[in-house]
Amino acid sequence: MQVSDIRESERLTSLDSYDILDTPPEEAFDRITRLARHIFDVPMSTISLIDGHRQWFKSRQGFDACETSRDSALCNFTIRETAPLIIPDALADPRFRDHPAVVGDPHVRFYAGAQLRAPGGHAIGTLCAFDAQPRDVSAAEVAMLQDLAGIVLSELELRALVMQDSLTGALSRRALRDEATRGITLAVRHGHSFSVIMFDLDHFKAINDNNGHDIGDRVLAACVKACQNLLRKADAIGRVGGEEFAIVLPHTNRADAQLVAEKVREAIAGVTVMGADGPLRVSASLGIATLERTASDIDELLRRADAAMYEAKQTGRNRCIAWRTPEVAADLMRRVFKAGHITFNAGHSTIDCTVRGLSEMGASIDVFSTTDIPERFKLSIPVDHLSRACHVLGKREKHLDVVFD
Template sequence: MNSAVQIQEQTRLASLDRYDILDTPAEEAFDRITRLTRRFFDVPMSTVTLIDGHRQWFKSRQGVSACETPKGPAFCSVVVREARPLIVPDATADERFADNAFVTGDPHIRFYAGVPLRTPEGHSIGTLCAMDTKPRAFTADQTDTLTDLARIVMSELELRVLAMTDGLTGALSRRAFRDELSRTFALALRHRHELSCIMLDVDRFKVVNDEHGHPVGDLVLAAAAAACREELRKSDVLGRLGGEEFAVLLPHTGLASALKVAEKLRSAIARLEIPTPRGSIKVTASFGITALDGSVGSPDTLLKHADAALYLAKDDGRNRCVEWRPATIAQQGIRRRVLKAGQISFNGGRSAIDCTVRSLSEESASLKIVTSAGIPETFKLLIESDGFSRLCRIEAKADRDLEVAFV
């Protein structure tokens, strides 16, 4: 992959990350589109697919059992890479796909029609596709109709970015929070008053979703946000930045007072009891706190400092509050959140597995993979867009997650 293509791919992934949509539960707004696609074109399968660094992940799927599959053999990867519709009347008669794993095996695709999900900036982040287990024709008018449906998917995604309030938790949306951060930051500089920021993240939230289901996960997020609001002033600003991550702006508040507020929020969340069909559960959250000072030159820097302190709280055992301290953060090698296409390389470079890098520091990284089966304890991590190559050792792993340290 040449450098221009690498840069283009990283820009595409950054555009995908803006929507905070990966690994979120199924939603009726998108399921409605795939149902319409299946009925309108009389096909057994339809998906809204998003492509990250190592997989195709289905935000909505009809007639498809898997929630994600590897990126390599995916028809949708071709659509994203070429940024134009792909129509395959009979995959077994197409030399590009005749030996494809999704043609010779489950779900036995013979016909495929996919169109790109294009952002307003022109990046292809995924597809809307229609599939069948038998060959069929697809006219230009049908391709135009599928493209219109894909535009409806993108309109829904854009509306969520622009929406002021998160529908589940009542907190400000990511975009609205960042707008408020810019405004509050400018006022603090102009009038020389104090400003603090808290980042918080519900601990082990993936375990809650996996063990109790997404409806219970939604209850946890809503309850955590409500508990925080109970402890905050009307002038404070609570925003949901994505998934289980929230941020709080505290105008006219210095670091010492912000630490006390964070501790109140931590205690309030720890006291919660969330009802589930199997009895109530308890959760905790980790907090990173920072304040406006001479080292902070922009709203983004304020957020990055809070985010780095949050990662230190996670690394230090969770369910705690940690303030931003430049020396401490540097020593601990705190990871920053990223969305980068990576590759796991081993057997002297003869074996390679795609991965998505979700956090990164000078000492370690967090990787998402299709499966950890067959990956050795040490390997080389490559991030081509950054010219990055480091030898890694696995520190912890789950079925689709790796925590690695650089050696």
């Protein structure tokens, strides 16, 4: 095994410990990118986190995309450096003048990036400022960027201690996971049932686009309140994404969880919030998963509930669907967070991926796009010395479930 593979595996483990990827925007981080943009007098600034296959933005100013592929990220170079990466003019720098972010959108000329270095020394991402015009930078400005990067890390550490989502009053994602893990431990020990519901508000982007984010925030809070009013004291609801929520249901089997999900769907459908042009009505798509031998931890339950929720969206929205075991049954899949590579076309085509679940029979994989990935390919995980031919069992948006041949 190469030293670089070990270091990358350790870096991903450090990133995973913050449980930050794909969480909603937070003002504490947006404040930092606004300040970085002001200090450097540039139109764009981001807080970028780099996983196995992409850079994902916890905060972004002047930049529309919420994520990009890792190989098109200047920040992917920054995390390999020991000092901030400063590029006064990318077109004049032979290292970067042909880079996709330079020759294409957002046409970067000036770039300044400071590493987000976790306590163990691993760079999990960057705080960067960039512009479509070249410019010089002073040592004082670089020092301020490093200080701001340190503040980002402090915010990440503080966020790990936060138990409640400030906007909706739901549990934070980390708090929900902790609550669910405790519930699952008790369920396994005493032979109780345990279920999870995931739901996503339908067409929420259109609500934000047509009415503004303030109204969208009111919709989220109202929907959570409607759910809390019908749940038991032992149940818990948490915010796991922008408009995505999960409910944990101790002592609840599949049939009863489906009844609860239908009540949640009806409660959300009954929410009314005044919008820009009058009352807004909302709906949700829900997925249900239940504790069993092949799904005995919160990550696998959430993955299954998410897959069922995606099916609910694909089949018309505003409905509840329970996870159904595929024809090729999976064995016990453990949660992992590893860098991997998908190879096909006789080895001529390679795509980076992040492996999120792994078993003897298959894997659960995140990719930047499933568009060009064939039904059969080879999956390799360098840190595990694993290289297996496999075929796609399920595909949704940016995720693949595969079975090894």
